[in-house]
Amino acid sequence: MEQSVEATRQLVRLRGRSYVAFVFSPVVPIVGWLEEVDATIARSPGFFAGKPVVLDLSGVDLSQAAIGHLVKNIEQRNIRVLGLEGVDAEKLSPELPPLLSGGRNFLVQQAEVEKREAKPASLLLDKPVRSGQSVVFLEGDVTVLGSVSSGAEIVAGGSIHVYGTLRGRAMAGVNGNSAARIYCQKIEAELLAIDGYYQTAEELDEKLRSRPAQARLDGEIMKITALN
């Protein structure tokens, strides 16, 4: 009995994937342009090392030999040319990098120096917070140089400081920070909350109304005291 085993076929899977490449657009005179490239490399050596570069030849009119010469010049500077664009296909030869098309512009950030931006731990608002506006700042304290209108709300991971009248809602310590406090120059708040424990305007002591006050959490009880 003859068993014919069919050779399993390996399917060639073709997938698309996009990469981001720097585009060099040489201009006339080429020598001057190459000097600019050298200057860039001098400023940040190793910047192009390992980064694929595409040569956009639409700004110059080069013969096949001249293109080969230019590519060699670039590669001598330790820059690998991934492909060419902006040139007729007839001018290219198999030794040259392939012709690319359909490139889309991409904003590349020249992060030559890694700037470590200090994360802001406090938000400062120098305008009043209007009715209907909602300020959410989970990373830390919120300070308002103005009033917070009725119908507005401030949500902070830290404390809330209002240099004005607090008429809206203030919710401090929303990330579980029970040590957060709420301060204001005039307390007429609709709702105060610290770490989820809240108190509405109705429960506010009449004697405290319209006076400078601070609210803090004592266990599960919100203590609101006058500041003067």
Next chain:
Amino acid sequence: MAKVLVVTSGKGGVGKTTTTAAMGAALAQAGQKVVVVDFDVGLRNLDLVMGAERRVVFDLINVVQGIAKLPQALIRDKRLDNLSLLPASQTKDKDALTEEGVGRVIAELRKSFDWVLCDSPAGIERGAMLAMRFADEAIIVTNPEVSSVRDSDRIIGMLDSKTVKAEKGERVNKHVLITRYDPGRAARGEMISIDDILEILATPLIGIIPESQDVLRASNVGAPVTVNNPASAPARAYHDATRRLLGEVIAMMVPNERRGLMNLLRGRRAA
């Protein structure tokens, strides 16, 4: 440079259309070329207050849709040469207003007028948003009562965030206009005080218009109150507000109780 000014409030019925007509006419009387534009699609009133309701052929929506050209839709006021009206549509939906279309119309109006006054509808929906979108200045009409003040505050917040100027990082010049101020009720402490209103709104005051029967009489006749009865208290207050808008510095007069001549005489006799 033309100025686009939106007359808005948030709350309905506080006097936006009255103010647009009164100040539009006052500006025209001061020599400015003014167009008043009604953005209240479906509930238009500016044409009534201006007395032009029988001359409306084309409206703002027609111009936005390209059915009519702007000069075809503009209605010139019969009393003041340099005052024109661009009415709203009564039959169409406010969804017919597009931002791009409104932008086009406003840009065209800027070319031929000194002032483009946009009468905003009440609320914070599309019509109100489009009326304020292209504004350089704003008058926030507020009644001295709590719900109007809160709604005005909301609108001020939107002027600072939803206008083209705000998106570019510039500021819309805002002014509060207190209307329907009743001195009797103020004296009895029944109205929120002017100081409290200004403290809550944190925006400069441009005028205080007293409550008056003259406003109703003027709209019934189809004329802005500044044209119908220029000597009346609201008309004088509107004229003051207009002069402040044009940059003059005038002391703010809080309206007090009107003592008619008969009352004065009666008072003397009693003494």
